[in-house]
Amino acid sequence: QNRFMFGGQARVPMVLRTQGGSGRGNAAQHSKSLEAWFAHVAGLKLVMPSTPADAKGLLTAAIRDDNPVIFLEHKLLYRTKGQVPEGEHLVPLGSAxxxxxxxxxxxxxxxxxxxxxxxxxxxxxxxxxxxxxxxxxxxxxxxxxxxxxxxxxxxxxxxxxxxxxxxxxxxxxxxxxxxxxxxxxxxxxxxxxxxxxxxxxxxxxxxxxxxxxxxxxxxxxxxxx
CATH class of the missing domain: 3.40.50.920 (Rossmann fold)
Incomplete structure (x- = not known):
């Protein structure tokens, strides 16, 4: 919320990568999907990719953003395979x-x-x-x-x-x-x-x-x- 409190003069270019989701038998302690919690905090951006290509492009956009971004990854998607563009690849935040x-x-x-x-x-x-x-x-x-x-x-x-x-x-x-x-x-x-x-x-x-x-x-x- 620093960007808001300082009238946009402060930058908070931080990306927090974390994981969630069920499917690996990790039980109640490690299987929650908490996107609604993060989405309710004004000032945070929230990313949840589904493909390797989107993960690369969205992470690039998140790193370049001047606001704090939560990059929430489903743990089972780490096994996903797919085509990923070589070199520069950016998917703008806020694009479905x-x-x-x-x-x-x-x-x-x-x-x-x-x-x-x-x-x-x-x-x-x-x-x-x-x-x-x-x-x-x-x-x-x-x-x-x-x-x-x-x-x-x-x-x-x-x-x-x-x-x-x-x-x-x-x-x-x-x-x-x-x-x-x-x-x-x-x-x-x-x-x-x-x-x-x-x-x-x-x-x-x-x-x-x-x-x-x-x-x-x-x-x-x-x-x-």
């Missing part, structure tokens, strides 16, 4: 990415749930449902223009995240769409998120408390029914 185009509903998501949502979109396509997957990439600042543009095309919104539903960042996105694009909606915005419980240690139980591919497919079908 349409990872898959569609016309029947918009799935807005971030971090590991992007991969699940893309798999779900492929399954939905087999049933004739074209889901558009929007990866927000940065939660603060949020690219509302890309989200609203997609919703105005598909007329339906499903927000998917791993953190628990109550107080989750998905509520912020759903509220923003309801305020800005209410007349464009053919159905109420829908949220799919983690259950309100600590993450279990047993991995077969762990999967039941955060959205999986089949959960996304089911929620999407309910939305377009």
């Amino acid at each position: 990415d349409v990872k898959r185009a569609g016309t029947d509903l918009t799935i807005v998501t971030w971090s590991r749930e992007v991969l699940f949502s893309l798999d779900a979109a492929a399954k939905l396509a087999d049933d004739g449902i074209a889901a558009e997957v929007v990866d927000v990439r940065t939660l603060v600042p949020l690219d509302t223009e890309t989200i609203l543009g997609s919703v105005r095309k598909t007329h339906r919104l499903l927000v998917v995240h791993e953190a628990i539903k109550r107080g989750g960042y998905g509520a912020e996105i759903a509220a923003m769409v309801a305020e800005e694009a209410f007349d464009d909606l053919d159905a109420p915005p829908k949220r799919l998120a983690g259950l309100e419980t600590p993450i279990p240690y047993a991995q077969h139980l762990e999967k039941t408390v955060v959205p999986q591919v089949d959960d996304i497919v089911r929620a999407a079908k309910e939305l377009v029914a």
Whole structure:
């Protein structure tokens, strides 16, 4: 908050890289998704990449930013492989990415749930449902223009995240769409998120408390029914 208190004359070019998320049997102590906490602190920027290329480009942008940036990485994404541009690569903070185009509903998501949502979109396509997957990439600042543009095309919104539903960042996105694009909606915005419980240690139980591919497919079908 120093930049605000000193009228923009002070710079705080700091990046804090940290990790979170479930999926490795780390139990309740090490599996939380805390993006909503960080997003609620005025002055912090918040990044949650889903691909190696985005991680490189967003980290470059974060390092060059004069504000403090929380770079929150899902621990299971460290195993992800993908093409990464050589040399200079920068993804501006506050720029969402349409990872898959569609016309029947918009799935807005971030971090590991992007991969699940893309798999779900492929399954939905087999049933004739074209889901558009929007990866927000940065939660603060949020690219509302890309989200609203997609919703105005598909007329339906499903927000998917791993953190628990109550107080989750998905509520912020759903509220923003309801305020800005209410007349464009053919159905109420829908949220799919983690259950309100600590993450279990047993991995077969762990999967039941955060959205999986089949959960996304089911929620999407309910939305377009």
